[in-house]
Amino acid sequence: MPDGENPLQRPRPRLNPALVRRLNVARVFHALRLAGEASQGDLVEATGLDPATVSAVVRQLRQDGWLRATKAPRAGRSGRPPTRLAIDRDAGLLVGARLEPDAVRLLATSLAGEPLGNWQGPVGAGPDAAIVSLRAGVEELLAGVGVGWDGVRAVGVGVPALMAHDGRLAFGPNLGWRDVPLRARLAERWRVPVAVDNDTKAAALAEKLFGAARDADDFVVIAGHSGVGGALYLGGRLQRGAGGYAGEIGHLTVVPGGRACGCGDRGCLEAYLSEKALVAQLRERGLSVVGYAGVAAAAAAGEPRAVALLEEVGILLGGVVADVVDLLDPELLVLAGSLTHVAPHLLPAIERALSAPALARVRGPCEVVISRFGPEAVTMGGVALAMEAVLGLPAWWADEGGGRPTWAGTGSGW
Numbered sequence: 001m002p003d004g005e006n007p008l009q010r011p012r013p014r015l016n017p018a019l020v021r022r023l024n025v026a027r028v029f030h031a032l033r034l035a036g037e038a039s040q041g042d043l044v045e046a047t048g049l050d051p052a053t054v055s056a057v058v059r060q061l062r063q064d065g066w067l068r069a070t071k072a073p074r075a076g077r078s079g080r081p082p083t084r085l086a087i088d089r090d091a092g093l094l095v096g097a098r099l100e101p102d103a104v105r106l107l108a109t110s111l112a113g114e115p116l117g118n119w120q121g122p123v124g125a126g127p128d129a130a131i132v133s134l135r136a137g138v139e140e141l142l143a144g145v146g147v148g149w150d151g152v153r154a155v156g157v158g159v160p161a162l163m164a165h166d167g168r169l170a171f172g173p174n175l176g177w178r179d180v181p182l183r184a185r186l187a188e189r190w191r192v193p194v195a196v197d198n199d200t201k202a203a204a205l206a207e208k209l210f211g212a213a214r215d216a217d218d219f220v221v222i223a224g225h226s227g228v229g230g231a232l233y234l235g236g237r238l239q240r241g242a243g244g245y246a247g248e249i250g251h252l253t254v255v256p257g258g259r260a261c262g263c264g265d266r267g268c269l270e271a272y273l274s275e276k277a278l279v280a281q282l283r284e285r286g287l288s289v290v291g292y293a294g295v296a297a298a299a300a301a302g303e304p305r306a307v308a309l310l311e312e313v314g315i316l317l318g319g320v321v322a323d324v325v326d327l328l329d330p331e332l333l334v335l336a337g338s339l340t341h342v343a344p345h346l347l348p349a350i351e352r353a354l355s356a357p358a359l360a361r362v363r364g365p366c367e368v369v370i371s372r373f374g375p376e377a378v379t380m381g382g383v384a385l386a387m388e389a390v391l392g393l394p395a396w397w398a399d400e401g402g403g404r405p406t407w408a409g410t411g412s413g414w
Contacts, residue, residue, distance in 0.1 A: 022391065022392045024047075024049060024053055024057055025057050025060075025061075025391060025392075026388075026391045027047045027049065028043055028047055028049070028054060028057045028058065028061070029061070029066075029087075029391060030209070031043050031046040031047050032067075032085060032086065032087060033087055033112045033113065034046075034214075036086060037084050037085065037086040038084065038085055038086075039082045039083060039084055039085065040054055040055060040058055040083070040085070041082070043058070043085075058085060062085075065088065065091055066087060066088060066091045066111060067085050067086065067087060067088055067091075068085070068086055068087075068088040069083050069084065069085055070083070070084050070086075071083060071084070087110070087111055087112040088111070089110045089111075089112075089114070091110075091111045091153075092111055092151050092152065092153040093108050093109065093110065093111075093116065093142075093145070093147055093151050093152050093153060094108070094109050094110070094111060094113070094152075094153055094154055094155075094156070094383050094386040094387055094390070095107070095108050095109075095138055095141065095142075095152060095154070095155040095156070095382070095383075095386060096109070096155075096156050096157075096158075096379045096380060096381065096382025096383035096384070096385070096386060097134060097137075097138075097155065097156065097157040097158065097379065097382045098157075098158050098199065098376075098378040098379040098381075098382060099123065099130060099134065099157060099158065099159045099160070099175075099199075100123070100160065100225060100226055101123070101160075101174050101175055101176075101226050102122070102123065102226075103120060103121070103122060103123055104120065104121055104122070104123045104130075104133050104134055104137050105118070105119075105120045105376070105378075105379045106118060106119040106120070106137050106138060106141045106379070107376070107379045107380065107382070107383060108141050108142070108145050108147075109383050111153060111387075111390070113209070113210055113383055113384075113387065116145050117141060117144050117145040118141070118379075119137050119138075119140055119141040119144065121133065121136075121137050121140075126177075127169075127177055127180045127182070127185075130175075131182075131185055131186065131189065134157070134186070135189055135190070138155065138190075149190075149191075149192070152190075152192050153192070153193070153386070153390045154192055154193035154194070154195065154386035154387070154389040154390045155186070155190055155192060155193070155194050155195070155382075155386055156194075156195040156196075156197075156202065156381070156382035156383060156384065156385025156386035156387075156388075156389065157182075157186065157194070157195070157196045157197075157382055157385070158197060158198070158199035158200075158201075158202035158203065158378040158379070158381045158382050158385070159172065159175075159182065159196060159197070159198065159199055160172060160174050160175065160198075160199045160225060160226055160227050160229065161173075161175060161177065161198065161199075162198065162244070162245045162248070163182075163196065163197050163198045163201075163244055163245075164243060164244045164245075165240065165243070165244045166183070166184075167181070167182060167183025167184065167194075167195075167196040167197075168180065168181050168182065168183070168184075169181075169182045169196075170243075170244075170245070173227070173261075173262035173263045173264075174226040174227045174262050174274075182196050183195070183196040193386070193389040193390060194389070195385035195386060195388065195389040196385075197381075197385055198229065198231070198244075198247075199223065199225065199229060199337075199378040199381065200221055200222075200223040200229030200230055200231045200247065200336070200337075200378075201229075201231045201238060201240070201247065201381075202378055202381025202382055202384065202385055203221055203223050203231065203336045203337060203371070203373075203377040203378050203380070203381040204219075204221040204231035204232075204233050204238060204334075204381070205238060205381055205384040205385060205388070206373060206377055206378075206380035206381040206383070206384045207219070207221060207233075207334050207336070207371060207373075207377070208233060208238075208384075209384045209387065210373075210380060210384065211334075211371060211372060211373060211377075211380070212332065212334050212369050212371060212372065213233065213332055213334060216233075216330075216331050216332045217233075217234075217235060217236040217331075218233070218234050218235065218328070218329070218330045218331050218332075219233050219330050219331060219332035219333065219334060220232055220233070220249075220324055220325075220328065220330045220332075220333045220334070221233070221333075221334045221336050221371075222249055222250075222317075222321070222333065222334070222335055222336070222339070223335075223336040223337035223339060223377060223378070224273055224274060224275065224292070224335075224336075224337050224338055224339025225274075225275065225337045225338050225339075225375075225378070226274060226275060226276065227250055227262065227270050227274050228249070228250030228269055228270040228273050228274050228339070229247070229248065229249065229250050230247040230248060230249025230250060230324075231247045232246060232247045232328065234328060234330070249269065249320060249324065250268060250269050250270035250273070250274070251263050251265065251268045251269070251270060252268065252269050252320055252323075253265070253267045253268060254267060254268070254269045254272065254316040254319065254320060255267040255271075255272070255316070258271065258272075259271040259272060259277070269316060269317065269320055272313050272316055273313055273316070273317060273339070275291055275292050275338060278292065278295050278309065278313065278342070279291065279294070279295065281309055282295065282298070282305060282306060282309060285305045285309070286305070287303065287305045287306065289306070291338070291341075292338045292339065292341035292342050293338075293341045295309075295310070295341070295342055296341040296342045296344075296345065299342070299345050307345075310342060310345040310346060311345075311349060313346065314345065314346040314347075314348065314349030314350065315349050315353070317346055317349065317350060318346075318349040318350040318351075318352060318353030318354070319353055321333060321350050321353060321354065321368070322353040322354055322356070325354060325366045329366075330366055331365075331366060331367065332366065332367050332368075332369065333366055333367070333368045333369070334368075334369055334370075334371050335368065335369070335370050335371065336370075336371035336373065336377040337371070337374075337375060337377050337378060338374075338375040340370050340371055340374045340375070340377075341374075341375075343370045344370065347368065347370075350368055351368065354366065354368070
């Protein structure tokens with residue numbers, strides 16, 4: 001080691017020009033998406049990029065057919081009117097998918113994320129049948145909106161499973177799947193950019209791009225469907241951890257030695273809060289309902305068993321939320337997915353838990369909100385994954401040196 005070198009100081013990563021270009025494209029694209037329509041001057045102001053960079057990005061986007069341009073006359077002012085830019089609704093489709101143990105949900109949107117059509121159908125047993133169902137569903141969805149595969153820019157899929165960085169499904173307890181190279185198998189069949197991620201991480205990206213967390217750099221999502229998942233968006237970045245599995249809030253132990261969970265452990269939050277778990281607990285108390293919606297309807301009607309159960313589960317969830325907030329200090333926590341059916345009945349217990357600890361007096365406030373996407377948070381997450389794949393900048397990019405795998409070749413290549 002050379003004299004004077006600090007062995008604890010990591011070398012600064014080399015600047016990656018390709019990543020910088022992708023970042024610039026993403027900033028301009030999202031600024032234009034949020035504005036709806038803007039001039040290049042507006043985009044300079046919104047992104048903080050210099051005029052030459054914005055001009056280069058806009059020129060490339062127009063050449064690739066992503067943008068439409070109009071001349072907007074200026075009232076009372078002479079001279080050439082400024083060019084107004086917008087993302088072209090005819091520039092191609094994004095397809096978002098939510099894969100669940102009993103169903104596939106699909107959503108087609110414009111390149112800007114505007115919904116154009118949806119589809120829902122059954123999913124077969126096992127990965128092979130699910131892949132066939134996904135492809136057949138996308139075919140029907142495209143036929144319904146009158147677009148062929150040549151108009152599809154990318155497909156994003158949210159899956160209730162532990163997903164590795166490379167799109168490999170490591171373990172899906174509620175699906176009963178292990179070690180499935182899901183992204184690679186879908187990419188073989190679709191021949192368009194394909195992004196696959198954990199369902200709650202996908203939902204978190206949807207909240208950042210389209211939903212409640214648009215202005216938040218530090219937030220947590222807890223979503224409930226067949227299971228209960230968590231996603232951590234901290235420091236302006238979706239956190240995935242060393243293997244890609246960070247955020248499994250549903251498998252935190254809330255009752256030591258408690259109810260059996262599909263992961264093989266006992267007492268996990270998922271064993272009490274998932275849709276299947278809530279329905280099963282009510283059945284044990286002599287009340288039969290169907291799904292989260294049935295539990296919520298019973299509680300809204302004043303059914304004492306449903307009210308009592310949601311109070312008990314709310315206390316468990318509130319304890320987890322308080323620990324997460326104390327540990328991570330997020331500014332926002334979003335309850336998402338089908339869990340939103342019962343979320344209003346859980347909020348009082350969560351708010352009590354957040355106000356009780358001593359740290360509540362000194363840390364920043366954390367707002368708890370219910371996702372406006374409801375059960376479709378993951379489907380919108382699939383759209384968000386597809387959008388990021390088109391831009392060539394995966395949400396889980398970890399460093400300037402490109403230390404994490406990327407969906408090589410799926411972006412613009414600028």
